[in-house]
Amino acid sequence: MKNYVFGVDVGGTTVKIGLFDKEGKAIDKWEIPTRTANGGEAILPDIAKSIEDKMAEKNISKDDLIGVGLGAPGPVDDNGMIHKAVNLGWGEFSIKEKLESILGVQVEAGNDANVAALGEMWQGGGRGYKNVVAVTLGTGVGGGIIVDGQILSGTSGAAGEIGHIHLNDSELSVCGCGNRGCLEQYASATGVVRLAKRRLVADEKPSVLRDTELSAKSVFDAVKAGDEVAIDVAKEFGRCLGIGLAIVAAVMNPQIFVIGGGVSKAGPVLFDYIIPAYNNNVFPAARDIKFALAELGNDAGIYGAAKLVLDKAN
Amino acid sequence: MKNYVFGVDVGGTTVKIGLFDKEGKAIDKWEIPTRTANGGEAILPDIAKSIEDKMAEKNISKDDLIGVGLGAPGPVDDNGMIHKAVNLGWGEFSIKEKLESILGVQVEAGNDANVAALGEMWQGGGRGYKNVVAVTLGTGVGGGIIVDGQILSGTSGAAGEIGHIHLNDSELSVCGCGNRGCLEQYASATGVVRLAKRRLVADEKPSVLRDTELSAKSVFDAVKAGDEVAIDVAKEFGRCLGIGLAIVAAVMNPQIFVIGGGVSKAGPVLFDYIIPAYNNNVFPAARDIKFALAELGNDAGIYGAAKLVLDKAN
Numbered sequence: 001m002k003n004y005v006f007g008v009d010v011g012g013t014t015v016k017i018g019l020f021d022k023e024g025k026a027i028d029k030w031e032i033p034t035r036t037a038n039g040g041e042a043i044l045p046d047i048a049k050s051i052e053d054k055m056a057e058k059n060i061s062k063d064d065l066i067g068v069g070l071g072a073p074g075p076v077d078d079n080g081m082i083h084k085a086v087n088l089g090w091g092e093f094s095i096k097e098k099l100e101s102i103l104g105v106q107v108e109a110g111n112d113a114n115v116a117a118l119g120e121m122w123q124g125g126g127r128g129y130k131n132v133v134a135v136t137l138g139t140g141v142g143g144g145i146i147v148d149g150q151i152l153s154g155t156s157g158a159a160g161e162i163g164h165i166h167l168n169d170s171e172l173s174v175c176g177c178g179n180r181g182c183l184e185q186y187a188s189a190t191g192v193v194r195l196a197k198r199r200l201v202a203d204e205k206p207s208v209l210r211d212t213e214l215s216a217k218s219v220f221d222a223v224k225a226g227d228e229v230a231i232d233v234a235k236e237f238g239r240c241l242g243i244g245l246a247i248v249a250a251v252m253n254p255q256i257f258v259i260g261g262g263v264s265k266a267g268p269v270l271f272d273y274i275i276p277a278y279n280n281n282v283f284p285a286a287r288d289i290k291f292a293l294a295e296l297g298n299d300a301g302i303y304g305a306a307k308l309v310l311d312k313a314n
Numbered sequence: 315m316k317n318y319v320f321g322v323d324v325g326g327t328t329v330k331i332g333l334f335d336k337e338g339k340a341i342d343k344w345e346i347p348t349r350t351a352n353g354g355e356a357i358l359p360d361i362a363k364s365i366e367d368k369m370a371e372k373n374i375s376k377d378d379l380i381g382v383g384l385g386a387p388g389p390v391d392d393n394g395m396i397h398k399a400v401n402l403g404w405g406e407f408s409i410k411e412k413l414e415s416i417l418g419v420q421v422e423a424g425n426d427a428n429v430a431a432l433g434e435m436w437q438g439g440g441r442g443y444k445n446v447v448a449v450t451l452g453t454g455v456g457g458g459i460i461v462d463g464q465i466l467s468g469t470s471g472a473a474g475e476i477g478h479i480h481l482n483d484s485e486l487s488v489c490g491c492g493n494r495g496c497l498e499q500y501a502s503a504t505g506v507v508r509l510a511k512r513r514l515v516a517d518e519k520p521s522v523l524r525d526t527e528l529s530a531k532s533v534f535d536a537v538k539a540g541d542e543v544a545i546d547v548a549k550e551f552g553r554c555l556g557i558g559l560a561i562v563a564a565v566m567n568p569q570i571f572v573i574g575g576g577v578s579k580a581g582p583v584l585f586d587y588i589i590p591a592y593n594n595n596v597f598p599a600a601r602d603i604k605f606a607l608a609e610l611g612n613d614a615g616i617y618g619a620a621k622l623v624l625d626k627a628n
Binding site: 075078131143145147152153154155156157158159160161162164165166177178179181243246247248250251252253254255280281282283284285286289 | 457472474479480557567
């Protein structure tokens with residue numbers, strides 16, 4: 001009887017691994033270092049060894065195992081082929097085939113942001129929905145799109161790059177992607193700090209932010225304390241993100257947006273600024289849809305990876 | 315042996331119907347009037363009668379028939395349920411069940427723009443591709459999104475409403491949807507005329523457009539003749555549409571954009587203005603993808619409707 005599944009989330013410094021039952025209950029989770037030397041050649045063997053050690057520890061045989069799911073930081077197509085993962089030193093190869101050949105069990109792989117979105121749909125803020133857009137407001141703005149319960153990968157595994165929706169023709173700073181005026185430049189943690197700096201030099205209005213180290217957290221703490229300058233920053237953040245998500249809704253028509261990442265730790269106050277801008281700019285049929293906070297934090301990837309292989313299990 | 319399929323495209327004034335073989339060859343096509351009186355109650359019976367007459371004429375029995383596909387001007391979900399079609403007088407009901415009960419053969423239904431996109435993928439400008447975004451530049455800007463060969467309907471059948479992507483915060487005119495600054499306000503046939511009027515009043519530069527009735531056709535005819543004012547209009551049209559499609563690519567990552575509708579009759583010159591703006595604003599992984607002109611014109615809907623039922627045939 002196959003009862004267990006492993007979910008693996010490969011990051012640039014650590015690999016998170018979780019052992020789940022097939023209902024999605026986490027039985028164990030742990031981390032191993034990501035060894036990126038020599039084109040990251042040790043990463044998959046290290047993961048396989050760690051999984052085999054855990055199986056021995058828990059007395060789980062291969063016959064008990066449904067498979068292993070894996071999220072990786074790069075474009076991964078629906079066949080488990082990665083096209084490049086700069087942070088890992090990986091070029092183009094089939095993660096699925098390589099790890100299957102080592103472990104001898106079914107492996108499925110996806111892009112980490114997409115896999116995390118699947119995790120939030122399965123056991124997190126998007127529970128109960130099938131058409132989900134997960135938005136990660138971290139150093140950048142990432143996205144994962146779930147349609148009818150399945151990841152939308154896109155042609156080259158680059159669907160859901162909603163941080164690079166073009167919003168502002170007059171932006172002078174360059175985004176990490178090389179363009180100017182991307183959503184990420186306003187709605188990421190660094191984007192919030194940029195907006196705060198711009199607001200602070202616009203006039204001399206008193207603000208607690210003038211004596212605080214600027215961060216997304218300090219800005220939203222000030223918003224909660226009623227600081228008017230911080231509220232201006234939150235309005236501009238919300239305007240940009242609300243318009244960005246309205247655009248996503250015009251294309252995808254999801255049921256729910258699930259907002260995660262460091263900026264989302266500010267909590268429901270974010271929605272006071274995002275939702276009005278969203279409703280003002282979205283196609284009427286997509287107005288008043290649900291917004292929720294992500295619930296799985298850094299574990300979304302291992303949950304989603306587990307779900308990925310559960311869905312595709314033979 | 316089942317060899318035939320009917321494709322039906324229901325419009326506000328006429329219903330187009332095509333008879334196809336299963337390879338997509340059109341055997342016959344014709345139109346009947348759309349009788350919208352009494353909540354459009356006669357429309358499906360009229361279609362059924364017309365199909366039965368054609369079957370008698372061509373000596374096709376029900377056993378030869380794979381099914382009937384239908385595109386309707388309103389949001390239709392994946393189960394063939396329409397949620398409202400204002401132009402037809404229709405409320406919410408299952409097109410699939412109703413027409414199946416009259417005809418006694420399998421019926422599948424979809425939104426007309428989405429179905430037309432499927433047609434262009436099957437036998438038109440998107441032939442050979444599976445991830446296609448079809449864009450119709452007509453009175454408005456419509457869109458149909460095909461992912462892995464299938465229509466993306468969205469939660470309430472409203473996916474692909476790319477004409478209502480928000481582009482311009484400072485727009486004063488109101489779009490048909492009630493918002494301001496939608497892509498449709500710049501890239502539709504009426505949008506091109508609006509851009510031309512705005513350009514003409516900006517200064518007194520000579521232009522053939524000053525003595526011409528303004529239309530998308532007259533603007534692009536002038537572009538082809540080298541009229542500098544018309545070229546300015548084309549640049550602004552291309553900038554808006556290029557940014558809009560770059561945004562769609564960030565979300566969906568398609569293989570190809572297929573451009574149809576009245577404005578597309580201007581031909582490949584459109585791409586001279588769309589593609590540079592697209593490449594300047596799109597996420598790098600989605601740069602330099604294919605653009606093609608739609609090939610099926612007003613027949614895209616009947617082709618796509620036929621394909622819809624072929625794909626879902628039991």
